[in-house]
Amino acid sequence: MNRLTMRHMQDNQSGTISAVKVGGELGRRIRDMGLVPGTEIMVQGRAPLYDPVALRVRGFTLTLRNNEANHIEVEVS
Amino acid sequence: MEATVALGGNPNSGKTTLFNGLTGSRQHVGNYPGVTVDKKEGIYAYNGYKMHIVDLPGTYSLTAYSEEEVVARDFLVSEKPEVTIDIVDASNLERNLYLTVQLLELGVPSCVALNMMDVAKNRGIEIDTKKLSDLLAVPVLPVIARTGQGRQELMDSAAEVAKTKQKQEPLEISYGQDLDGVIRQMQDDIEKNRFMTECYPSRWIAIKYLENDEQILKKGQEANPSLAARLEKKVEKISHHLQRTLDTYPEAMIADYRYGYISSLLRQDDVFHQKYDKNRLYVSDKIDRVLTNRFMGPIIMLLILMGLYHFTFTYSETPVGWTENFFGWLADTVSANLPDGLLQSLIVSGIIDGVGGVMGFAPLIMFMFFGIALLEDSGYLARVAFMLDRVFKMFGLHGSSVMAYIVSGGIAGGCAVPGVMATRTLRSPRERLATLLTAPFMNCGAKLPVFALLIAAFFSENEAMMMFILTLIAWGGALIVAKILRLTIIKGEATPFVMELPPYRLPTFKGLMIHTWELTWQYIKKAGTIILGISVLLWAMMTFPGLPESETEKFEGKREAVKAAVSGSVVQELEFADQDTQLSLDALALTQQLSEIDAQESETALRYSAAGRIGTALESVTKLAGFDWRTNIALVGGFAAKEVVVSTLGTAYSLGEVDPEEYTSLAQRLAASPNWNPLVAISLMIFTVFYAPCFVAVVCIAKEAGSWKWGAFSMIFNTALAFGLSVLVFQIGSLI
Numbered sequence: 101m102n103r104l105t106m107r108h109m110q111d112n113q114s115g116t117i118s119a120v121k122v123g124g125e126l127g128r129r130i131r132d133m134g135l136v137p138g139t140e141i142m143v144q145g146r147a148p149l150y151d152p153v154a155l156r157v158r159g160f161t162l163t164l165r166n167n168e169a170n171h172i173e174v175e176v177s
Numbered sequence: 178m179e180a181t182v183a184l185g186g187n188p189n190s191g192k193t194t195l196f197n198g199l200t201g202s203r204q205h206v207g208n209y210p211g212v213t214v215d216k217k218e219g220i221y222a223y224n225g226y227k228m229h230i231v232d233l234p235g236t237y238s239l240t241a242y243s244e245e246e247v248v249a250r251d252f253l254v255s256e257k258p259e260v261t262i263d264i265v266d267a268s269n270l271e272r273n274l275y276l277t278v279q280l281l282e283l284g285v286p287s288c289v290a291l292n293m294m295d296v297a298k299n300r301g302i303e304i305d306t307k308k309l310s311d312l313l314a315v316p317v318l319p320v321i322a323r324t325g326q327g328r329q330e331l332m333d334s335a336a337e338v339a340k341t342k343q344k345q346e347p348l349e350i351s352y353g354q355d356l357d358g359v360i361r362q363m364q365d366d367i368e369k370n371r372f373m374t375e376c377y378p379s380r381w382i383a384i385k386y387l388e389n390d391e392q393i394l395k396k397g398q399e400a401n402p403s404l405a406a407r408l409e410k411k412v413e414k415i416s417h418h419l420q421r422t423l424d425t426y427p428e429a430m431i432a433d434y435r436y437g438y439i440s441s442l443l444r445q446d447d448v449f450h451q452k453y454d455k456n457r458l459y460v461s462d463k464i465d466r467v468l469t470n471r472f473m474g475p476i477i478m479l480l481i482l483m484g485l486y487h488f489t490f491t492y493s494e495t496p497v498g499w500t501e502n503f504f505g506w507l508a509d510t511v512s513a514n515l516p517d518g519l520l521q522s523l524i525v526s527g528i529i530d531g532v533g534g535v536m537g538f539a540p541l542i543m544f545m546f547f548g549i550a551l552l553e554d555s556g557y558l559a560r561v562a563f564m565l566d567r568v569f570k571m572f573g574l575h576g577s578s579v580m581a582y583i584v585s586g587g588i589a590g591g592c593a594v595p596g597v598m599a600t601r602t603l604r605s606p607r608e609r610l611a612t613l614l615t616a617p618f619m620n621c622g623a624k625l626p627v628f629a630l631l632i633a634a635f636f637s638e639n640e641a642m643m644m645f646i647l648t649l650i651a652w653g654g655a656l657i658v659a660k661i662l663r664l665t666i667i668k669g670e671a672t673p674f675v676m677e678l679p680p681y682r683l684p685t686f687k688g689l690m691i692h693t694w695e696l697t698w699q700y701i702k703k704a705g706t707i708i709l710g711i712s713v714l715l716w717a718m719m720t721f722p723g724l725p726e727s728e729t730e731k732f733e734g735k736r737e738a739v740k741a742a743v744s745g746s747v748v749q750e751l752e753f754a755d756q757d758t759q760l761s762l763d764a765l766a767l768t769q770q771l772s773e774i775d776a777q778e779s780e781t782a783l784r785y786s787a788a789g790r791i792g793t794a795l796e797s798v799t800k801l802a803g804f805d806w807r808t809n810i811a812l813v814g815g816f817a818a819k820e821v822v823v824s825t826l827g828t829a830y831s832l833g834e835v836d837p838e839e840y841t842s843l844a845q846r847l848a849a850s851p852n853w854n855p856l857v858a859i860s861l862m863i864f865t866v867f868y869a870p871c872f873v874a875v876v877c878i879a880k881e882a883g884s885w886k887w888g889a890f891s892m893i894f895n896t897a898l899a900f901g902l903s904v905l906v907f908q909i910g911s912l913i
Contacts, residue, residue: 123426125242129673131432132238134272139436144462148471149567152674158271159300161462161678163563165570168673 102176106143106153106169114142115176122171134158135172180339181229181256182221185249185280186264187273188235189556189679191292195264195322196232197691199332206695209248216248223329226336231258237272239279241392244606250392253285254376259339261287262331267297267304267319268680270449274439281313284347284378288335289317294327296680300459301452308448315345323685347378352434356387356427359415363408370404373397386412387427461556461680469560478561482579485548486588489541489595490622496540504533522720523713531712536701538594538873543697545584545595550692552580553602554684559676566674572656573663573671575608582612582655586619589648593617593874597881598696605672611659613881614891617870618655620647623819626840627865630823631858634844651866658898700877711872715817718788719810719825724781732778739770776831783828788813802864802903803857812864818871860907867899 103118117139120130134157135141144154144161151166186192196204200219207216217232233252234245241247253261263280265273280287291306310317316334320327351357363383368374373382373396385393386408397405412427419425443449467473508525515521552558558577566576578600579587585596596616603609620628632643663669740748747763754760760768783789784806792809799809807829814825823840830846847853869892870878879888 119424120429123428126673126675127426127429128238128240128242128432129675131429131436132240132275133675133677134275134436136429136433136436138433145465145469147469147564147567148475149564151567151570152563154469154563154678156458158269160269160272160680161465163674163676163678165566165671165674168675 103173104176106141106155106172106174107166109143109174109176111143111145113176114140115174116140117172118175119173120171121173126168126171130164130168130172133162135162141174178225178336178340179227179229180259180336181231182335182339183231183233183253183256183258183261183285184264185233185253185261185276186235186292187237187266187269187276189677190235190264190266190269190273191322192232192235192264194685194688195262195290195292195320195328196230197685197688198322198325198328200230202691204691206699209252214244214248221332223332226332228332228336231256236276238276239283240388241390243604245604247392250283253280253283259286260335260342261285262290262335263287264290264292264322266293267291268293268300268302270297270302270304270443271436271439274442275435277313278348278350278435278439281315281345281348282350282378282381282384284345284381286338286342286345287315288331288338289313289315290322290327290331291317291319292322294319295321303450303452305446305448308446309442312442312445312448314348347380349380350434350438352384352431355415355419356430356434359411360384360387363411366404366407370401372404373400383408384431387415388431389428459680464681465560465678468557469564474560474564478564481552481557482561482583483588485552486583486591488548489545489584490590493541493544497537500536500540501533504529504536508533519720523716526720527713527716528709530716531709538592539697539701541592542595542598542700543693545599546696547689547693549580549584549599549602550689551684554682554688554692556679556681558602559678562676563678570671570674572660573608573667574612574656574659575603575605575672575674577603578608578612578659581616582619582652585616586621586624587648587652589620589644590622590625591619592621592623593619593870594700594877596621597874597877598700600881601696607663607667607669608672610882610887611662611667613878614662614887615655615659617874617878617891617895618651618658618867620651620866621819623871624865626820627815627822628862630826630840630844630847631862633840634847634853635855635858647862647866650863654867711876712817715788715814715872718791719783719786719814721787722785724778724785728781728785729778732774732781735774736771739767739774743767773831776828779828780831783810783825799900801907802900803860803907804864804903805852807852808861812868815865816869816872818873819865822865856907856910859910860903863906864899864903867895867902869893869896869899 109115117135117137119137120127120135122130139157142156144156146153152163153166153169154161154163184192184196196217196219199221203222204217204219207218208214209216214234219230219232221228221230231252233249236243236246236249239246239250241250252258261280263277265277277289289310291304297304306317306319316338318327318331318334320331322328352360360380360383363386364379366372367379367382382393382397386397389412394405394409397408416427419427419430423430468477508529511524511529512521515524549558552561558580561579562576564576565579569576569578580602581596581599583591584599585591585593593616596619597613600609600613600616603612628644628647632640636643743763747761747767750761750764751767754764784793788810789806791813792806795809796804796806799805804812807826810829811822811825815822823843827843830843869875875888875892878891879885882888
């Protein structure tokens with residue numbers, strides 16, 4: 101198992117969220133959308149300019165900016 | 178039976194579709210007090226029910242971070258609707274239940290509508306609604322909002338809840354040993370002191386304290402400062418503890434446990450069963466492989482945006498033409514039937530032109546909103562924001578800002594009025610404000626005649642090049658000013674982007690029509706009255722004070738002198754001639770002379786009017802940018818609509834009223850005038866790009882930003898900016 105921030109995941113790579121290291125409004129928004137520790141995610145792709153990133157989580161597609169993805173740690177196999 | 182029913186749910190859960198299905202045309206849109214969030218209400222009448230339905234803003238959660246969430250929460254708490262229908266997307270159950278759980282924790286009597294059962298079924302999802310209902314302890318009804326299936330059963334059940342349940346026992350979720358202990362202690366204290374308990378459940382208040390909910394913290398300090406301090410202290414202590422032992426915050430832990438609760442709920446007794454892998458890709462995702470592809474995506478987007486633009490501005494031409502013709506006809510009829518004079522002038526130039534101006538925009542707005550509703554309801558708009566966000570983020574904006582810019586004239590020839598209104602698709606407040614304040618810099622259709630005139634006069638060889646440069650100046654200016662605004666008066670961190678890409682859906686025609694009509698009507702209603710007032714005011718400024726008698730007599734004398742110079746038969750010929758008569762050469766010469774005198778009189782009158790005096794008084798300052806009094810008056814007139822600059826310049830140069838489309842003689846006049854040179858023309862073009870938006874746009878800015886302060890800001894700031902830039906260009910240019 102390898103731990104890295106979501107920003108550094110490859111397209112189509114899957115993993116499990118291990119920590120969301122941000123509070124305040126951004127932290128709240130991230131958690132409200134279901135990105136909490138233990139959640140499985142898959143990177144679906146990136147926008148043409150490589151930012152934001154699109155993920156598959158809990159059966160829907162979510163997008164966030166790279167600097168937002170920086171706060172999310174993911175365990176990948 | 179009568180009852181108030183609130184509709185709550187996530188964005189894209191089909192809430193609006195259900196609302197439209199229930200209320201049909203019996204709905205109206207208002208505002209929640211003090212905020213710019215729309216409040217949609219309607220009546221559902223069926224089978225003896227008369228239900229007053231309130232569509233709450235779509236939210237993912239009930240925190241205090243966004244206006245929408247605060248509005249939804251306050252409505253539930255203070256208006257106490259008899260029942261809240263929570264619309265849940267069955268094909269996206271886990272995340273949708275996150276809001277449901279929060280509604281249940283708040284203890285509002287509710288009823289869950291499990292929407293899009295058909296989509297869920299196609300995805301191999303099976304949901305045992307009976308068991309889910311038992312576990313949540315509220316009715317759960319399957320519906321398909323698009324087709325209306327299950328709607329009646331839902332409303333029967335809602336009516337039942339409204340009738341029988343006075344109070345819903347708040348749902349209690351365990352938040353783990355650490356937090357549960359603290360919550361219990363806080364709850365005791367809250368209950369003992371009846372701390373805001375008339376509004377909220379005690380456990381809920383404790384949880385909100387742990388979540389650092391700004392609104393509740395503030396209310397708490399007002400209600401009972403010492404208890405509030407005690408609770409805050411407790412939160413601080415447990416926060417420390419959690420940080421030290423688990424490296425997390427209470428609010429993070431609460432979210433974890435809520436999602437944990439939902440997952441375990443769905444696992445119990447096979448409530449939820451999905452045949453396929455839940456992250457498997459569906460048709461929608463396959464479409465996205467093409468539409469957001471690195472190479473194809475931007476190209477297709479460009480084509481779609483050009484298509485929207487083409488649709489809005491080409492197809493609306495005909496109805497815009499109809500309204501223009503109608504008001505033209507009305508003006509002619511009134512002119513023909515009223516004697517010349519102030520009353521006629523007031524009605525024709527003040528009122529009819531003003532109302533015509535408002536109504537002339539209406540078809541344009543209607544087409545634009547139809548186009549945007551189509552993009553929004555289908556889900557494509559979210560993709561546009563996704564693809565362009567990287568660029569707009571650099572300037573403190575949001576990917577969705579592009580719509581407002583393009584409609585305003587990012588592709589030359591748009592209109593800032595629908596552009597400003599298009600910022601409604603933006604959910605981030607700071608980014609939205611920066612967008613709507615800068616969108617009017619784009620080169621709208623009304624600025625084009627001004628450019629065309631000046632280019633024809635001074636740069637006739639490089640027409641296309643000049644237009645292209647002006648477009649670049651507008652974009653560059655808008656983006657840079659947006660960045661400056663975001664660094665100064667609209668300071669603040671970027672609103673989190675975190676955005677759902679909803680599955681592509683075919684919009685319903687009914688939904689599109691309702692959406693379009695709603696916004697068009699709001700525009701007519703809100704903008705109409707104010708615009709009429711300003712139009713009359715501008716008319717008065719350019720009319721009063723009228724020339725003193727001695728002056729008019731002087732012109733009358735000139736006319737008499739000209740008539741006396743020719744033989745009496747020619748004057749008689751003119752008096753009896755109607756439009757179709759072929760005039761003799763002498764008579765033609767006389768008409769020519771007379772109309773020249775008329776034009777001179779108009780010029781003198783304009784200079785004598787309030788607007789003229791302002792223009793003349795400002796000349797000493799505006800000389801810095803190379804503008805004389807004539808240009809100043811024209812720019813004052815341009816506040817009514819930018820193309821008026823051309824016609825007013827015509828009057829100021831004694832050419833009579835100049836049709837903005839027919840500017841050749843005026844262009845020749847300018848080119849020959851000693852007051853003008855290419856540098857003055859460049860300076861004026863820069864000024865035209867940046868100065869105060871026309872007043873219709875200003876009214877829209879004030880309405881959309883929620884305060885007249887921003888309307889005033891856009892007039893003063895933009896004019897100051899434009900003047901600064903023009904002076905800079907003119908002074909540097911003069912040195913070279």
